[in-house]
Amino acid sequence: MALDLGARWDKKFQQWMASRIPPRESVTLDRKIIYIIPSSNGLMFVVAAGLVFIAAINYAVSLAFGLAFLMVSIFILAILHCFNNLNQLTFTGLASRAVFAGEQATFRVKITRSPTRKHEALHLNFPGENSSHADLFINDQVEVDVFAAASKRGYFKAPLLKTTTYYPLGLCRAWSVLDLNLRCLVYPKPIPFVMSQFNIGSGGTDDSAIIKEGSEDFYGLRDYVPGDSMRQVAWKNVARGQGMQVKQFVDYVDNKVWLDWDMFYGFNTEERLSRLCYCILKLSKQDKPFGMKIPGSEIPPDTGPEHKKKLLRTLALFGVE
């Protein structure tokens, strides 16, 4: 119950934060958006300063007072320097690579400093995710990959990006929460599917057949290129004095491989998309042309990485605004 309440509060808080922070591609941190609180180590440090102070009172030791005050001053300076470590850093969101649902989405963030400053030990993370580390020690700018679990297909809008630092003394934690308008395309999660269940088309030599280099049928002759197999050289033609020629063989392949929405009868939408995604990955490896028909779009057969991307993108955005 308490946990539930905590989670609800957390969600409310996130929403409140999101409403406070306008999405921008590039943000420079300043005092309006940097927050600082003492860390637990800092509280321990303050307790130690308190002990020194009490001892100073009770033993009436002047320099122990001095030590207690020095500790307090160091603590205050830790706050200032910690703030400094974030102040005036510029964060810019960069384009991110598409991923499959269930994978870690990788968001690339560029951090830029002004040349006169050094910033160290920055930790970037999305709520509940592992943090990535960045130093702007030697370079004026770094690019950092920050990870977030992509659970649903479609456009994944990154959660609020949190940048935290404990530098230099670890006595306080300064952080800032940004919305860099980071987006990432999430393809459906591929689910294995036995391909033989559907028809990959029949062999044949009709018009639409495409020719691919192979070893079955003789197709013609072409000029010899160094490196060709000696067994394929048309020696008869050489004997006739027509020069070195090579026999070409081809396989006839049916291009009418269609991935069809209706092939996955009995599955719901997401399950169909996942299986389609699997088939696309599988088929694109075989380098055979294939097309896809799903409600609302029909993509003619083709090969190559661009084609694959186009198909996956269609799946990812199926039914998504």
Next chain:
Amino acid sequence: MDISYQIPRTALVWILISVVMVVLPQSLRIPAWISIIALGCVIWRVLIFTGKLNYPSRLMRVGVVLFTVAVSISQMRNIGVGLDSAASLLVLGFVFKLIEMRQKRDIYVVIALCFILSMVSFLYSQSVVATLYIAACVVVITGAMISLNRSVLISDNSGTIRLAMKLSMQALPLTIVLFVVFPRIAPLWAVPISSNGSTTGVSDEMAPGDISQLGRSGELAFRVQFENGAQPFHSELYWRGLVLDDFDGVTWRRTNSSSSSSYGRAAALSDFNFNWQDRVNTDGNPIYYNVILEPTQQPWIFGLHLAEDQSNKYFQSRNFELFNNGLITQRTSYDLRSWRSNQTDVTLLDSGRRRTTSLPDDDGNEQSRRFAQQLRSSVNSDRDYVYAVLANFQQSEFYYTLNPSLLGDNRIDDFLFNTREGFCEHYASSFAYLMRAVGIPSRVVVGYQGAEYNPYEDYMMVYQYNAHAWNEVWLEGEGWVRFDPTSAVSPERIELGVEAALADDPAFMEDGLFSAVRRGNIDWINAMRLRLDAIEYEWNRRVVNYNEDVQFEVFEQILGEVTEEKILMLLIGLASVALAVVGFTVIRFDPPSPQTPVNKFYKQVLCKELRKIGLERAPGEGPQAFCARVSRERPELAGPMAEITKLYIQLNYGEKTVEQETIKTELRKMKSLFQQLRTSV
């Protein structure tokens, strides 16, 4: 969320250095075996660090806890619950934590303990050197914290130490403000610092050889500054400590001081806090002076006869000794006034007379007793007798030396008629004996005689080798009168100082550091020594001695009438000024970035032009988003707009190292594109 909790390796080195640094001053005081354990733990930690040993097992840890408990119990039984036992325990717990720490959190426990141990060092010494050392410790501990929070990929130790020093320096102004202005609070509960540190200075017993032992020490006993430069002559500087009036044939003691445990309470020691003014006659004006006494681990303090404490913190005993309430375990500053022309106990009570004329019945020394009676019968008055005894010391072949021959069973006889060489305690002891032998009340006074003048800060330094013993004799109608038999033997001891009197004695100051140098009397070294001591003296007066009373005086000077509100306002005011100054130096505010020509063109020419046709760039709208919107609403502008935006992004957000020439040509390109766009508009 998941910031690495592991300890970086460089940070560990820093921590180990800090630990060694803060334990080092303690190791002078804690039992040696604890220092050895501490060293062992540091070495163990280094071996864990290099991978040769493992962390302690669970069994080991339980064993360590039991061991510490056992040690603490035995320590309390042996030396009592006090600072020393607490310090040793703290060190033990501290080094055990060291071998056990694995995570950053543990390191912060160790760091907090480092600061607390630094504070413990201040309980023992607040000298300039100790303060500088602790300041260095704080810088190193700060460095440890910095390296703990730096990336493991960066190994930049010089940067770490620079930052640590910078941070400490920046922390200094605020520290000073807080030190001066933050209201000092009186102790919440009384904590006597009972230390088993050995006592220094003159003690409450005097046997032959006791004071000459102090003559070998060049340590400082106390510093004195007279108000208005009213310094007495060197021969008048008798710093009275204790009055010893009980003699057992060998040793002089205070009467009723058999139980030394009662030293915790001054009232018990000073017998009673009687109305002493009735027993004295004073003449003339008192002289005022301030004394800063080095810790003695004894309860009494020193002053010129007849001294009165100005703050009523010290107790006057019936023999006009001054006692502190508790042992002097730290440097202590007190203000006294003394009436140098005074008479005390003009009428002597019978009990007092009995006490100060009694001699043991069976002490032998028949020759001395006979000598005394013969001498007394040859003169008319007690005063003449005193002079006769002093003349005897002067005229017979007596030697003033730190290394006298050993005395036989009849000590007084042996000294007066046989060896005839001794230090002040021999003379004082036999003088008092000769007085008592004919029934004249007399007693031994121990304290210091003489001082070295420091011209740099106009004060005097009294060393342990100034320790001295002299006598007080009660004379009818005059009360107690001071006589110094040593001055009869060695007048230069009193007039010029012990340094002059013993310059050729090889035992003089032989235990002191640089004693050879000091005896060599090289001018510039002497000047430097005095200069350094003057710094130490000022440090004590202004910093170490800055307590509630001094602070109140400072407040009065600044505020006039002191009220709580005024103090609070002063504190807040000064602290915020210090904080603001430090804050502005620490936080670097960038000047608003100068507009690059590219940026200027984009924002002030292009966006302005587009605003005219109702396409205003929303705040926070990126150039790409803006371009998309413009192209959507005015498709005829899409071409040049996209080109300009592309160039703009490339120049403004791309590599910063693009050459000026390229920027110029690109900007020209942008401008010509803008002309196209304008015509389309």
